Amino acid sequence: MENGILLGASLLIVLIVRRWLLKRTPSETASMASVMAAGIFINGALANFPALDRFGGLFSIVLFSAWFWIAISYISSYFQKTFRTRHLDSPIKIFAIGTWVAGSSVCAVSLARKMPELTALSVFVALVGLAVWLVYVVLCIASYIKIFRLRLFHQVHGVLLIFTVSTQSLVVIGATLMRDVLPGSLFAFMIGLGAVFYCL
Secondary structure (H helix, E strand, C coil): CHHHHHHHHHHHHHHHHHHHHHHCCCCCCHHHHHHHHHHHHHHHHHHHHHHHHHHHHHHHHHHHHHHHHHHHHHHHHHHCCCCCHHHHHCCCEEEHHHHHHHHHHHHHHHHHHCCCCHHHHHHHHHHHHHHHHHHHCCCCCCCHHHHHHHHHHHCCCCCHHHHHHHHHHHHHHHHHCCCCCCCCCHHHHHHHHHHHHHHH
């Protein structure tokens, strides 16, 4: 009950702050990178600050709230018929969708570690990330073909590495939630697949 109230309050506060700071500006394709960065801090560096680490559960809930409203913005753009122009209009920009996967994985890990009583919510976020990744792989392969076919090499930059980051982030959340269920060979395959994407 207490966690439910805390979660609801966090969702409301983040919504208010988002509307106040950003008005109704739709989230950019790479906006989920902010969730990814904050989550990495919560899951790693926060442990080095004991005074702050006491509030790790609260931070993870706020992180989920940010993830939720950014995701809602992406979904809204789909129903407003602006999804393609905002997120799929460039074969390079498409790679930034990988932040949706990595952001989801990091958020799910944060919830699982800092708020184990919200494991079901963590699993939901992880499944959303996995579903996005399955579509993302197809989009990225098509983008690679387009980049080589149109010789867009001069437009290529570091965003392509998100393909690797997003793929290997699934290994982290898989090991966190289902280490005893999923075979180690699957983790090895995903790490290898990420390495292949890196070499591309």
